[in-house]
Amino acid sequence: MGIWYLTDQSRLAHERNEMDRLQANxxxxxxxxxxxxxxxxxxxxxxxxxxxxxxxLTYPDFFPATPPYVAPIDSDVRWSEHQYANGTLCLEWGPDNWHHDITAAQMLESTYRLLEAENPLGQSEQHGIVPSRHFLTPGQSLRSKIFRMHMSESLFDYLSATEEKKVGHATLKYVVEVGTIVYHVLQINDYENPQMPEPFKKSYGKEQWLVYRTSATAEQVREIKTIENLQELVKTHDEVVLTLSQPNGEDRVQGVILIDQQAGMHLYYFSDDELRDLAILMDDSKNKRTPEFCQRLSEKRIAIVGLGSVGSKVAESLCRMGAGKFYLVDEDLFLVGNLERHSLDWRNVGFHKVDAIAQKLRYISPTVAVETTSINLTGQESNAAVNGALVKISTCDVIVDATANGQVFNLLASISAASKKPLIWTEVYAGGIGGLVARSRPGRDPNPQAMRQAYHQYTVDAPDFNPSIPAPYTIENSDGEVYIASDADVSVIASHLTRLVVDTAVHSDKSMFPYSMYLIGLSEGWIFSQPFDTRPIQTDHLLQDEEPSVVDAKLQSENVSFLMKLLEEKDD
Structure with missing residues (x-):
């Protein structure tokens, strides 16, 4: 990195001249x-x-692209209401409105205007108020707040309606991460937090707090610093003796949600006899961030077979988009080697992938319904157990094959045809060169086997692509160079597959995809001329070639008679 005042001599000269002009005038x-x-x-x-x-005044490393910053020479001095925690003064120009034509001289002029208006070292009656030029985001405001409470609008409304002088009890869950403690209300009297997922309720720390509404004003509440101050405030303004015991009457509560006369919220954690205030983090969950058509996903039941690097990402994305019912199938365990491309992390090492993904979905959505099985559909398992899993798959609205396993594909293709449910499948090509996404919707697309044959014929007619494959998602060329599909490569194909699943599940009449099979290029090679080169494969003509099987009328009559006899015997 170059030093700006050495590489930009003209700007240095301009800065010196402007500073000389300012000093003279x-x-x-x-x-x-x-x-x-x-x-x-x-x-x-x-x-x-x-x-x-x-x-x-300090010139930054990337000046003039970024603004200089001004602070007291004594770093411990606090002068202004417009001063950051690190001592830097908040002036008229900052990262949000900086322009490279502004000079350090102008920054010093801005410093003078701030000090002249506020007069911070003068007598208190001479201090001025300078309005802020900008608005801080919640993230900026809470950077220095270690204790925080997450609050939804429904919780805020419930607390605001609390009657004066009424004592309530709250159960809070708290999470401690990266030096921050975040509280979440689980329950207050008859109010239960509808946003909190079941796994969250059973994990993390739990505390009992009081809820109380006082007739004291916000200003009066803000003056209290100790538990004794709190009790004196309530006794003085409400003539109430506030006891700090839990519902069991024995242990002391760990904090209080104090509501003032104007319905302002004041949250205090009891640190011995001191009160430690919590910052309130208001939630904006009412702002929907998914397309409206995704609301129809909530009633669709989706079977995903294979919860590896692709299937895990598809399941998570579908859940975030609003899918409400899942049947997940995978017998594999999550190990350290899976960390590179999977949506799970170290906390899940040693668990079955299917169980860990189910838990993750429950953390994402408190209303999601997830059923799982660790059955290997084509392995050595009980015939009855496999049949039970296949029956459940057949009842789903969409079947997703994320295994890239030929045997599993053949089995699911049969289930799809028999149950008349769409099958969607994928394949990530070795080395991250690209991938395949495809679907077969009964009555609208050829059957999965016919589509797969069309794909194989396409690859036969295409240029040779026969590198050795030493490991999954890995290829080695003739020169011994090894190429591995990265998490980004897998994620791209998984995202395309997810879009195809959503389209199939909610757009029963009109699809956004004119084709039902796509080859997606991620790098130059084989049939792909460049990254993001997408090749659709035409399959409509295969649908016309399919002929319904003709059953002999006599044979059909004999079969019906046989089955009727069995049913009559069952009734007897």
Whole structure:
């Protein structure tokens, strides 16, 4: 990285000239001193209301693309209401409105205007108020807040309706991660949090808190610092003796949700006898972030066979898009080697993939219904167990084959044909060169076997693609170079497959996909001329070639008579 004042000599000269001009014309600028420490800096003495403020302006590494920053020379000094935690002053120009034509001289002028208006070192009655030029996002506001409480609008409305002088009890769950503690309300009296997933309720820490509404004002509530202050406030304003015991009457509660006269919320954790306030994080979950048609996914039951790197991503994405019912099939375990391309993480090592994915879906959606089996559909299993799994697959609205296993595909193709349910399948090509996504909808597409034959014929007619395959998703060329499909490669194909599943599930009449089989290129090679080269395969003509099987009328009559006899014997 180049040093800007060495690589941009004209800008350095412009900065020097503007600073010289400012020093010659501004009586409030008592003096400046340039230095390198190691960034280029300017130490300046600024006079405001006959008081001198010593500041240091620092040119950033990427100046003039980013703005200089100004702070008191003494890093421990707090002057202004417009001062960040690291001491930097919030001036008229920042990262949100910076323009490279602005100079350091203008930044010092802005510093003077702030100090002149606020007069922070003057007498208290002389202090001025300078309105903020910008709005902080919740993320910016909560950066320094270690204790936080997540609050939905429904919870806020419930608390706001609390009667004065009424004591309630709340059960809270809390999560401790990366130096932050986040509380979530599980239950308050007769209110239960509808957003909280079942696995979350059974995990993490739990505390009992009080809920109380006082007639004291927000200003009066903000003055309390200890538990004794809290009890005195309630006794003074409400003539209530506030006891801090849990519903069992023995243990002390760990905190209080205090609602003031104007329905303002004040959250305090009891740290010994001190009150530690919590920041409120209001949720915006009412803002829907999925397309409207995805609402129809909630009633669709989707079978996913194979919860590996592709199937896990498809399941998670479908759940986030609103799918509400799943039947998941996979017998494999999640191991450390799966971390590179799977949606699970180290916490799931050693568990069956199907169970860990089911749990993850339940964390995503509190209303999702997930049924699982670790049966190997083509392995050494009980015939009855396999049959039971296949029957459940056949009752789903959509069947997804994410195994890239020929035996499994043949089995699911038969189930699809017999149950007249659409089958959707995929394949990620070795080396990350691309992949296949395809579907067969009974009555609208050829049967899966016919479509697969069409695909094989397409590959026969295409250029040779026969590198050795030493491991899944891996190829080795004739020169011994090994190419491995990355998580990004797998994710692209999984995302295309997910879109095909959603389209099949909710667009029964009009599809957004004119074809039912696509080859998707991720790099140049084989049939792909470049990345993102997509090749549709025409299969409509195969549908016309399918002829319904003709059953002999006499044979059909004999079969019906046989079955009727069995049913009569069962009734007897």
């Amino acid at each position: 501004a009586s409030w600028l008592v003096g400046i001193m340039w230095s390198i420490e190691p960034r280029l800096t300017i130490k300046a003495d600024i006079r405001a209301h006959e008081l001198v403020y010593q500041v240091k």
